[in-house]
Structure formats: C-alpha cells, structure tokens
Amino acid sequence: MSLTESAAVDVARSASIASRQLATLSNDARNQALSALHQALDKNRATILAANAKDVEMATRAAADGTLSHSILKRLDLSRPGKYDDMLQGILSVRDLNDPVGNVTLRKLLDEGLTLERVSCPIGVLLIIFEARPEVIANIAALAIKSGNAAILKGGKESMESFVAIANVVSEAIASSQVPVPSIQLVRTRDVVSSLLAQDSLIDLVIPRGSNELVRFVKDNTKIPVLGHADGLCSAYVHSDAKIDIAVKVIVDSKTDYPAACNSLETLLVHESLLDSTLPVVAQALLDKGVSLRCDSASMDALMKALPADKRNNLSAATGADYETEFLDLVLAVKTVSRAEDAIAHINAHSSGHTDIIITESREAANCFMSSIDSAGVFWNASSRFADGMRYGFGTEVGISTNKIHSRGPVGLEGLTIYKYLIRGEGHGAADYHEGEAGRKYLHKSLPIDK
Structure with a gap:
C-alpha cells in the first residue's frame, strides 16, 4: 500500500495500470496475497492496536468536548471484543469464496461458428472514502484483490494513526505477492480527495462510507458513479x-x-x-x-x-x-x-x-x-x-448500497464485478445477416453454461 500524497492524477493512473495487471492474475495468485495479508495483520496485531489506542485516546477527548460524535468513537476502537479477530476472519472468508472473475453467466450460439458469452470481470479502480472504522482498510483490500480491482482509500483524520500502521503492514504483505503494490493505495490529504473525485476517466466507482454529510459531498462533487447509502434509517x-x-x-x-x-x-x-x-x-x-x-x-x-x-x-x-x-x-x-x-x-x-x-x-x-x-x-x-456482508456469507463488504442499479444491500465480491460480452467467430460479418437471397439468419440458440 502506497502512503502517498502525490498528485491525484498520478495516484489514479498508477491504480488504473495496476488494476489491468491485477485482473490478469490467477485466483491462486490473488488468494496467496490474501493469505499473506492475513498473516501480516495477525503478526503485527500489537503494533496496530497500539496505534489505534492513540486514535481512541484523542477521539475520546474530542467526543468529550463535543467536536466528535460518540458513534464515530465507537466505530473507531479496534480493541472491542472480537473486532480485530473479525477483521482477520473476514480476509480468510473472502479468500475462501469462489473466484468472482471469469464466470460465464450466458452463452448463446448466434450462428454456426459464432458464439456469444457474458463473463464476469472486475470494475477497475475503486475510490473508497470513509470515516473511522480502521478495519475497512483490511476489508476492502481483501475484497478488491479477490475481485481483481484496484482500490484507493481515504480515511478520516480521527483514525490516521491506525490507518498508517495498517497501511504499512498491508504494503509489505502485498509486496511479497504477485499483486502490484499500487493496487491498494492510501491517501491522507483532503485536497487529494477533491482532486480524485475529478478523475472520472481513471476511477470507475466511488464508495463513500460515513455520515450523511460525507455521502452528500461525494455525490455533489463527482461525475464518477457512486455506490453507497446516506443514512441507515x-x-x-x-x-x-x-x-x-x-x-x-x-x-x-x-x-x-x-x-x-x-x-x-x-x-x-x-x-x-x-x-x-x-x-x-x-x-x-x-x-x-x-x-x-x-x-x-x-x-x-x-x-x-x-x-x-x-x-x-x-x-x-x-x-x-x-x-x-x-x-x-x-x-x-x-x-x-x-x-x-x-x-x-x-x-x-x-x-x-x-x-x-x-x-x-x-x-x-x-x-x-x-x-x-x-x-x-x-x-x-x-x-x-x-443486514451485513459477513452475516450474508459474503466474507465481508465494502458497504451497504441503497442504489437500485448494479448492486443493492451489503456489497461483497459479486457487487465489485461487472461483466463483458465475448464473441468468438470464424470471419463472420454483420452485413451477412439480412432478408433476401443469400442472407444468413441468426440462430440465437441458448447453450449450456459449463460449471
């Protein structure tokens, strides 16, 4: 994970390049990266919890003087019983799910020698902006790697010590695998976020996780599609x-x-x-x-x-x-x-x-x-x-979506893939298909989908 304050376009471009490389890796290679990620976070538990304790201490003072909500304080604490272990288990749960990439969901014979397939594929580059919840880094890193997507993450200032500690561990784990290091990047400055929201040619989806104000800000300041929810009412x-x-x-x-x-x-x-x-x-x-x-x-x-x-x-x-x-x-x-x-x-x-x-x-x-x-x-x-990705059996989630297109509810691996259409032919031309003499006819015959 790159702790970078480089220009937004450089961050987005490197993520875009990494996403293309990541999309070609085998499921085994992606799973090996997740195993390394799990081991590294487990090994460095004490260091990460110590960093998180600093965030909690500062956030507790902020909550006491009214400058931080108590709900954010509760979400921040990684030492809550079972929370760190849940984060680790989420990585393994994602690793052990079926590969979401390359699944054929439709196959048709358009004509003899001309076949059509609809195949699942990664979305590309995800921008995730979130408040508190330092475990989100591990959750999203796991989901992004497994689904073949690159992810750019921006956390809130109230949990920066935790983010930096986790980011360093994740960076080392990814560097030991075949996954390109720029596949997961953490940005720290607010100015970079505003610029990233303008990179609609390089970033494919924004996922805001936090307050209503955060979600509204994101939706009002980007042309990139946004997946998420403003409230949990x-x-x-x-x-x-x-x-x-x-x-x-x-x-x-x-x-x-x-x-x-x-x-x-x-x-x-x-x-x-x-x-x-x-x-x-x-x-x-x-x-x-x-x-x-x-x-x-x-x-x-x-x-x-x-x-x-x-x-x-x-x-x-x-x-x-x-x-x-x-x-x-x-x-x-x-x-x-x-x-x-x-x-x-x-x-x-x-x-x-x-x-x-x-x-x-x-x-x-x-x-x-x-x-x-x-x-x-x-x-x-x-x-x-x-209503939770872990409880739904999705391993973990990048968030809850109240959208009515693409993905709804807890968004796990399936929600981080889209699809493409593949046609395989033998020199076929669309002009060959017409009414009248010598015109070819489409068969449009459904073919079995190999499991």
Missing part, C-alpha cells in the same frame, strides 16, 4: 398478531446489539391494538438496556400508565424530525399505526431504503410487507442487524 413494524417474546428479542437486538451501526433500529411502529399489551413489555426491555424512547401521543399515554415511575424519565414526546433521524445511539422513535398499510406507507415515506422489518405470525401480512417495502433489505421476525 431502519424501522420495525409490530403487527397485531406478533408474539411478545419474538417482538422483544428482535427489537432489543436490532436496537442495542450495536447502536452505532447503520443497520441498527431507529423507528418502532406498533399496531394500536398492542399499546396496552405488547408495547409495555417491549418498552420495558428497551429501557432496561438504557434506551430512551421518543413517543407519539398514543404510545406515550399507554406507557405512562403501564410503566413504573422510575422508567418514565426516559420517555419523551417525539417530533416529526425524530422519524427521519439516524440516531446511532440508544434512542428510538415510537409511533402508533392502525393498519399494516399505514406502517408500510410511513416506512416508504421516511425510510432511507436500508433495512426494515416486520414482526408477525401471519405469512400473508409478512409477504405483503416484504413486497411493498422499497428497501435493500426487508426481514420477517429477524433483527435488522443481519
């Missing part, structure tokens, strides 16, 4: 027939397993018939976990009657803005609905298109909800926290 609807134990488990997990994640729950919609039964039980479980509830008038009245006095302090009246806010904290907006259709309408009007869930025993209600909600992930009786 996830909602859950508890239907009239929901089982209390399932509702409690799914909602508490969705909200409290990792509140700073983009797939954590932010809005709870409850059927009006459950205000005096299921809602107080769910609310009690959330309050016991330290969650503050911002309630509409109906849910507030019900909870003020049902909950003990010492729990009511964490209840407050919701505003309209609360139903469009990604809290990334132990805060949850609650709203009452009278019909499933109202819940669906609310989610489609306010959701960010990330992940939304329904809790019900009715297959009919679940199927209606799942087909009506316009989001990248729609779950039935399951936590929103399952």
